Structures are given as C-alpha cells and as structure tokens.
Amino acid sequence: MIDLDDDTTQELMKLYNVKTKAAAVRRAMEETVKLHRRMAFMDAIDSGAIDLSYDARTATSQDAA
Numbered sequence: 001m002i003d004l005d006d007d008t009t010q011e012l013m014k015l016y017n018v019k020t021k022a023a024a025v026r027r028a029m030e031e032t033v034k035l036h037r038r039m040a041f042m043d044a045i046d047s048g049a050i051d052l053s054y055d056a057r058t059a060t061s062q063d064a065a
Helices: 006-016 021-047
Strands: none
Touching: 006 021
C-alpha cells in the first residue's frame, strides 16, 4: 500500500479515462517506461549505435563482409 496524492490521482484517472486509482497508476507507470524506452532508442540513433540507413532488402553479400 502506498500513499498517493488524491488530486494527482484524480487527474490521472481523467487523463487515462479509467475508473480506479490502481488502473491510473498502472497506466502512468506503463507510459513512463514506454517514454524512457523511446528516449533510449532515440539516443542510440543519435549516437550512431543504431543505423537507420541500412536496408537489408537492398544489401548485397559484399555489404555483410
């Protein structure tokens, strides 16, 4: 059991259109994790760790070497 701010919890319930505090908190947690995963993905693209210019459909056997 955790103590939650009632005003914030009510706002979450309205934002996510859910009827329970538990559903609102679960949804907020899921959205936060998704946001951080997207941010990490974008950071990986920015750093060059992920190359979006590679297209396996047009790659040749020489590209793999």
